Amino acid sequence: MADTETLFDPFAPGFTDDPYPAYQRLRETSPVQEHPFGFWILSRHDDVSALLRSGHSVDYRNTAENSVARLQADAMLQTDPEFSETMDTYGLSMLDRDPPDHTRLRGLVAKVFTPRSVAALEPYIAELVDEALDRLADEGKNGNADLIGTLAFPIPFAVISRMLGIPDADHNRIRELSGLLVRTLEPIGDADLLVRINRARLAMQEIVRSLIDTKRAHPADDLLTALIAAESDGDHLTDEELVAQVILLYVAGHETTVNLIGNGTLALLRTPGELKKLHDSPELATNAVEEMLRYDAPVQQSRRITLSPYTIGDRTIPPGAFVIAALASANRDEDTFGPDASTLRIDRPNARNHVSFGGGPHHCLGAALARLEARVAVERLASRFPTLALAGEPTWNGRINLRGLDVLPVATA
Numbered sequence: 001m002a003d004t005e006t007l008f009d010p011f012a013p014g015f016t017d018d019p020y021p022a023y024q025r026l027r028e029t030s031p032v033q034e035h036p037f038g039f040w041i042l043s044r045h046d047d048v049s050a051l052l053r054s055g056h057s058v059d060y061r062n063t064a065e066n067s068v069a070r071l072q073a074d075a076m077l078q079t080d081p082e083f084s085e086t087m088d089t090y091g092l093s094m095l096d097r098d099p100p101d102h103t104r105l106r107g108l109v110a111k112v113f114t115p116r117s118v119a120a121l122e123p124y125i126a127e128l129v130d131e132a133l134d135r136l137a138d139e140g141k142n143g144n145a146d147l148i149g150t151l152a153f154p155i156p157f158a159v160i161s162r163m164l165g166i167p168d169a170d171h172n173r174i175r176e177l178s179g180l181l182v183r184t185l186e187p188i189g190d191a192d193l194l195v196r197i198n199r200a201r202l203a204m205q206e207i208v209r210s211l212i213d214t215k216r217a218h219p220a221d222d223l224l225t226a227l228i229a230a231e232s233d234g235d236h237l238t239d240e241e242l243v244a245q246v247i248l249l250y251v252a253g254h255e256t257t258v259n260l261i262g263n264g265t266l267a268l269l270r271t272p273g274e275l276k277k278l279h280d281s282p283e284l285a286t287n288a289v290e291e292m293l294r295y296d297a298p299v300q301q302s303r304r305i306t307l308s309p310y311t312i313g314d315r316t317i318p319p320g321a322f323v324i325a326a327l328a329s330a331n332r333d334e335d336t337f338g339p340d341a342s343t344l345r346i347d348r349p350n351a352r353n354h355v356s357f358g359g360g361p362h363h364c365l366g367a368a369l370a371r372l373e374a375r376v377a378v379e380r381l382a383s384r385f386p387t388l389a390l391a392g393e394p395t396w397n398g399r400i401n402l403r404g405l406d407v408l409p410v411a412t413a
Helices: 020-029 045-052 068-075 101-110 115-119 122-141 147-152 154-164 168-185 191-217 223-229 239-270 272-280 282-295 367-384
Strands: 032-034 040-042 301-305 310-312 315-317 322-326 405-407 409-411
Touching: 032 315, 040 045, 045 301, 045 310, 045 322, 101 239, 115 367, 122 147, 122 154, 122 367, 122 409, 147 154, 147 239, 147 367, 147 405, 154 168, 154 223, 154 239, 154 367, 168 191, 168 239, 191 223, 191 239, 223 239, 239 272, 239 282, 239 367, 239 405, 272 282, 272 367, 282 367
Parallel strands: 040 322
Antiparallel strands: 032 040, 301 322, 310 315
């Protein structure tokens, strides 16, 4: 039976602007809660970390029949007359598969998405950041600079587009579709929105399929060409698997990093002593990124579906349950990060113990890229604008999971 008191209501007014008081109430009063909406939610660091590494499923098909999660997943498979010839790849990305499928898919992608290929991007990222900061300086003189539109969004978008070899002509359309696709990670109660998301997903598949055909005919020095050729013991990605992994890499490769840079910069602006500390000690940039990831997670939740009874303390979650691992809550757990867990401190010794990149076999494959982009961005930002300040109220994107900013107004002088 579901717990009678609802301590977690993501649809409550103001929740997406600041969910942390709700997460604190969960940790303190009901850290393993069965929600009336039909899911469970874990909010303490140790419980979240253990679940992520537990070996339970990420595949929606393992949820109980008629559960909210199953119904939403099934709704994503509805056909659309405009895309009647499209072979749907929903559920084929490694984000949605369990071992051994996940192991095979991740292994093939990891062969080309390597630490060396990511590290080689640093000069290009630095060039992009410096150009963006020049624009920010010009805009900031007039008091109308937006850090999201000028820095946080363009950098990861340009980097993943270059990595995959996506032509400039496709950028605007893909950017539009990507903004809808990330909504699949949110609870969707609007039938019209669901239709729009579904159409965006199918349209993105068509674009990616066309890009793959082009790369097969004209191979290039990019990640997409390398993925087409990726092989392990004679095994290759099928056409459908290839489309699914490319879309995942593209969407996850920039949408989450936008939140990391944006949310992290806002946290610095709200604690100007930490911004000065970063300006005075740029060697702290690497740890500062870990603390930003901890303090305001770019992805607030992860999921697991129980394959067998799962016991935490005196609570047992039944098989087939959809369990939310509240990453953002775990990252503010005072039992792990101390009594100042709700404070940004860029020299925090154990900041890297956050769970913002997940854990276990599904630990984020793009973690090194996100860390690199954020480190270069915030280190150069603090160096160039030590007195950077808020120039108005930030605007949140209204998302529960990929919670970030749409607008962050700043003054550079």
